Amino acid sequence: MGGGSGSALVFNLVGKCSTTRARVAEMTLPHSVVHTPVFMPVGTQGTLKGLLPSQLEALDCRIMLSNTYHLGNRPGVEVLEQAGGLHTFMGWSRSLLTDSGGFQMVSLLKLAEITEEGVNFESPYDGSKCMLTPERSIEIQRTIGADIMMQLDDVVDATHSDPDRFEEARHRTVRWLDRCLTAHPRPDKQNLFPIVQGGLDEEKRKDCAAQLTKREVPGFAIGGLSGGEEKDIFWRIVGVSAASLPDSQPRYLMGVGHQVDLVVCSALGVDMFDCVFPTRTARFGTALVFEAPGEINLKKAAYSTDFSPIDPSCTCSTCKTYTRAFLHTIVTKEPSACHLVTVHNVAHQLRLMERVREAIKADTFPAFLQQFFLEMFPGKNYPKWATNALESVGVHLL
Amino acid sequence: MKFVVEQLGKAGERAGQLELIAGESSATPFPLVLTKGGCVPHLTKETMAHINIDKNPLLVPFQHHVKQAKVLEKWGAGLASFLGMAEHPVVLTIQDPGELTKSGYHNSNSVSVWNKVNRELVTPTTFMEGVKHIQPNLFIALCDGDTEPGCSNKRVSKSVSKSIDFLDSCLNLRSYTPSLSKTGIIGAIEGGLDMKARTKSTKEVVAREVDGFLLDGFHCNGPDSELLQFSSMRDVLAETVSLLPAEKPRFYFGAANPAMVFNLTKEGVDIFDSSYPCLVTERDSALVFPNDWNGDSNDELTSPEVAEASPPPEGSMTQSLACSSNRLAFSPLVSSCSCYTCRNFTKAYIHHLVMVKEMLGRVLLQLHNLHHYRTFFTSMQVAIKQDQVEEFKKLVLGSGVRDSTEP
Numbered sequence A: 001m002g003g004g005s006g007s008a009l010v011f012n013l014v015g016k017c018s019t020t021r022a023r024v025a026e027m028t029l030p031h032s033v034v035h036t037p038v039f040m041p042v043g044t045q046g047t048l049k050g051l052l053p054s055q056l057e058a059l060d061c062r063i064m065l066s067n068t069y070h071l072g073n074r075p076g077v078e079v080l081e082q083a084g085g086l087h088t089f090m091g092w093s094r095s096l097l098t099d100s101g102g103f104q105m106v107s108l109l110k111l112a113e114i115t116e117e118g119v120n121f122e123s124p125y126d127g128s129k130c131m132l133t134p135e136r137s138i139e140i141q142r143t144i145g146a147d148i149m150m151q152l153d154d155v156v157d158a159t160h161s162d163p164d165r166f167e168e169a170r171h172r173t174v175r176w177l178d179r180c181l182t183a184h185p186r187p188d189k190q191n192l193f194p195i196v197q198g199g200l201d202e203e204k205r206k207d208c209a210a211q212l213t214k215r216e217v218p219g220f221a222i223g224g225l226s227g228g229e230e231k232d233i234f235w236r237i238v239g240v241s242a243a244s245l246p247d248s249q250p251r252y253l254m255g256v257g258h259q260v261d262l263v264v265c266s267a268l269g270v271d272m273f274d275c276v277f278p279t280r281t282a283r284f285g286t287a288l289v290f291e292a293p294g295e296i297n298l299k300k301a302a303y304s305t306d307f308s309p310i311d312p313s314c315t316c317s318t319c320k321t322y323t324r325a326f327l328h329t330i331v332t333k334e335p336s337a338c339h340l341v342t343v344h345n346v347a348h349q350l351r352l353m354e355r356v357r358e359a360i361k362a363d364t365f366p367a368f369l370q371q372f373f374l375e376m377f378p379g380k381n382y383p384k385w386a387t388n389a390l391e392s393v394g395v396h397l398l
Numbered sequence B: 001m002k003f004v005v006e007q008l009g010k011a012g013e014r015a016g017q018l019e020l021i022a023g024e025s026s027a028t029p030f031p032l033v034l035t036k037g038g039c040v041p042h043l044t045k046e047t048m049a050h051i052n053i054d055k056n057p058l059l060v061p062f063q064h065h066v067k068q069a070k071v072l073e074k075w076g077a078g079l080a081s082f083l084g085m086a087e088h089p090v091v092l093t094i095q096d097p098g099e100l101t102k103s104g105y106h107n108s109n110s111v112s113v114w115n116k117v118n119r120e121l122v123t124p125t126t127f128m129e130g131v132k133h134i135q136p137n138l139f140i141a142l143c144d145g146d147t148e149p150g151c152s153n154k155r156v157s158k159s160v161s162k163s164i165d166f167l168d169s170c171l172n173l174r175s176y177t178p179s180l181s182k183t184g185i186i187g188a189i190e191g192g193l194d195m196k197a198r199t200k201s202t203k204e205v206v207a208r209e210v211d212g213f214l215l216d217g218f219h220c221n222g223p224d225s226e227l228l229q230f231s232s233m234r235d236v237l238a239e240t241v242s243l244l245p246a247e248k249p250r251f252y253f254g255a256a257n258p259a260m261v262f263n264l265t266k267e268g269v270d271i272f273d274s275s276y277p278c279l280v281t282e283r284d285s286a287l288v289f290p291n292d293w294n295g296d297s298n299d300e301l302t303s304p305e306v307a308e309a310s311p312p313p314e315g316s317m318t319q320s321l322a323c324s325s326n327r328l329a330f331s332p333l334v335s336s337c338s339c340y341t342c343r344n345f346t347k348a349y350i351h352h353l354v355m356v357k358e359m360l361g362r363v364l365l366q367l368h369n370l371h372h373y374r375t376f377f378t379s380m381q382v383a384i385k386q387d388q389v390e391e392f393k394k395l396v397l398g399s400g401v402r403d404s405t406e407p
């Protein structure tokens, strides 16, 4: 069991796959108990795409993500401080995880410049020069009151070509972790996760993990992936990073959450995922399903007289009430359509993870994976990277 | 359809009951819940459950469903169940009162409706084919209400004669459609602001077998309908209503703010729609006017009676959530409001959602605004029954109450 008295996180392993590295745990956070492996939907600006917090509770969603960079801008620290934190402000009583703000800054702001001190950037609102330091990031995340905070890391796109830059980023990330830990005033109330970096180099990933595990932290994130790298390299780095981290603590793979990624990376020993895809794609009328190819676009004329729900086996409020034919008439036109598809897509991801957990607990995870892939790829045209990744943990697809 | 007037107020207000489905009646005056594209804007069945309108009659504009006859024919169970709202009675109208109806697209044997980007021509035949598959509980006969203030006399008389012809066609086609034998039909009274045309239209419609009347043709729908000056329509409206049989319900569609609702109920209008609160939501604003009347108020309001209500100054009826004064306002939209939004969220949070253009902002505003507008009508019913409409009006419109004939 990870964590102890005085910790804001207890990670209790309750099941293990005897073939792969997948495991099931009960993670107790200040605001809720989270069952892992878990998918965390992304509510960037203190709201999840038009859904009421009670709708997420009805789906048994226990933890969601918010973005520090956005919240720091609007509503801003002053408002969050006076509101008593983001939980109260947005009416969400369960757990929250926040990123450090660094990734968004580097990816959204062309002018961001990274120095040893922190990330230097020009405010998109008034053009003034600002600096996000490790200390400042922790300060904002403290105000937000997230159950799990991320350290500020030195982010380099995984497809970057200069090896020296990765080397610098890896070492700086460890130095910034120490500054974050020093600035983090209450480890008994909020958790701070360090981030494993090291680009696409397996040795550097191992080394980074070794440095981070020397510090006393409640869990770990794996960063710098899902940036457009080769999938065959992606899974190797995920595998190496996860394997370099202690079994007794949660591992969070940042920004990854398509269905196939979720099941494969669970097999590689990852416990937590987040991804904007299920909520973002809902806006365009795309609903997630278990049949090939994993999603349907409700705008297609084929659904205009399809009177079945998105997924007949789904118990979400959308599938219980609405047909594909009706959704076809409103997707991309009425805001309500976006809410309806979002509810389903979040429900779908949560249900997928519930199936993963059930299979791991029953020690039938390899069979689950085979079945899952067969449904997604009835022609057995499995993606090579997924086949390789699963082979590496002893699962052979049918 | 059944309708009874239970009480007549001092000034002509009517409190009654409208029964669209046997055993399910709604107290009048009340607003139909307006749908757009088959949705209550920004809401879903799950979120609507928070405002307790689960059996409220819906107002469905035909313009949003003009191309759906074939799908609905296959579906076979009517539009309400197709929309996932089977438990709601449906009143079908032609144009969406919440959306501007483009003026000037005329054709002698059809009405133009806009389906998002395309103009569609609706004839009595295509309309009644739609009605057959939509299966409403009540429908407005096809009509031409394109008589915005200032239009020509020719246009007005055309709108009157076309609408009478369409009404006859609809009545005739209904008689050949057994599945519609129990479906109520409402005749639209046209004539713009022209007294002679109105009188003619009213007499013609009253002479036919209709179940009620729509007071149509005063505006071209959408946000502008809220700007309509009651003083400009009062005489024509009063004359029209005086010709109507008392036992049948009167409908008025369009953005009716509280002042307009007071004026229209006084003229004996029974049924409205929710386009006003929906428009307020689209402006990122909340209804904040006093709307609660339990009848126990001991306020001795002694100011002289006012003949006509006009809206009080801007800002006292609605509040914009885009306004930066809400940034640190950790209180509900209306502190006495019992709606889901007010019980769970603050103005500061909604202000944040509005500023970052997050969809939840309008979800929360819509829940409040629909609740607020409904509550206003519930209070109106109480006030009519207790003969306290004047007092209630003073509470709602406050010191803004004055005769709009004043400068």
Ligand SMILES: [Zn+2]
Residues within 6 Å of the ligand: A310, A311, A314, A315, A316, A317, A318, A319, A320, A343, A344, A345, A347, A348
């Ligand atoms: Zn569903």
Ligand SMILES: [Zn+2]
Residues within 6 Å of the ligand: B333, B334, B337, B338, B339, B340, B341, B342, B343, B368, B371
């Ligand atoms: Zn309210």
